[in-house]
Amino acid sequence: MDLVFKALADPTRRRLLDALRVESGQTLGELCGGLDMTRQAVTQHLGRLEEANLVATLRRGREKLHYLNPVPIHEIYVRWIAGYERGALEALADLKRRAEGGEHG
Amino acid sequence: MDKPVFVYVTYIASTPEKVWRALVEPEVTVEYWRLVNVSDWKPGSRWEHREGGPQGALRLVGKVVESAPPRRLVITWAFPADEERETKQTRVTFEIEPLGEVVRLTVTHDRLEAGSKMLEGITNGWPKVLSSLKSYLEVGRALPPLW
Numbered sequence: 373m374d375l376v377f378k379a380l381a382d383p384t385r386r387r388l389l390d391a392l393r394v395e396s397g398q399t400l401g402e403l404c405g406g407l408d409m410t411r412q413a414v415t416q417h418l419g420r421l422e423e424a425n426l427v428a429t430l431r432r433g434r435e436k437l438h439y440l441n442p443v444p445i446h447e448i449y450v451r452w453i454a455g456y457e458r459g460a461l462e463a464l465a466d467l468k469r470r471a472e473g474g475e476h477g
Numbered sequence: 478m479d480k481p482v483f484v485y486v487t488y489i490a491s492t493p494e495k496v497w498r499a500l501v502e503p504e505v506t507v508e509y510w511r512l513v514n515v516s517d518w519k520p521g522s523r524w525e526h527r528e529g530g531p532q533g534a535l536r537l538v539g540k541v542v543e544s545a546p547p548r549r550l551v552i553t554w555a556f557p558a559d560e561e562r563e564t565k566q567t568r569v570t571f572e573i574e575p576l577g578e579v580v581r582l583t584v585t586h587d588r589l590e591a592g593s594k595m596l597e598g599i600t601n602g603w604p605k606v607l608s609s610l611k612s613y614l615e616v617g618r619a620l621p622p623l624w
Binding site: 396397425428429430437439441442443445446447450 | 481482483484485486487488583585603604605607608611620
């Protein structure tokens, strides 16, 4: 779980996860397209996300495709959020999203 | 654009044999999934996903495509109403790899239709099912029902 929090503590890595949320199964080249960074830096960030099991990869020929793997985040969710709180929290999150115009943190 | 593909990975402190049993034996699946998977798990056989037990309401059906216990299982996956419709058959691949003390379980769900009810259901479902499976095998306790 430490690896998950460390991986999520970086804004670039959160942006990479956002990009995979929008379109899963992207190559390194596609992911670099949306970021003003060197390929090497993006590769390192993806490595951290993979170590934390937040990104899963599949090989397609010579290409490596990256997929958002939400399972570890779900484990965090169930660890700290009890069943009865869920409805109220979702309503609050929805209110915040509307009030802030859908900005990411 | 290619059809959407989802890949879910979880690391479980268990053995490939236990993870395999947890996928294919109704008395184990019911413990953490609430639904059961029923089949003889031979290639070409039908499998069924039923609510609560082998006599429960039918939720999903498909065919066993590949079965190599305890490492690899490939099945088709569709709503019962779509069983005979070729274009509505989605595919699920389970890969179970031992890595020292843990097992990596990879679930790949493909041949999904963008915007379909199936896609919505599975993206909501798999993280819950896999977290519950991990908890069941590691702690002996499934997660409380979330779906």
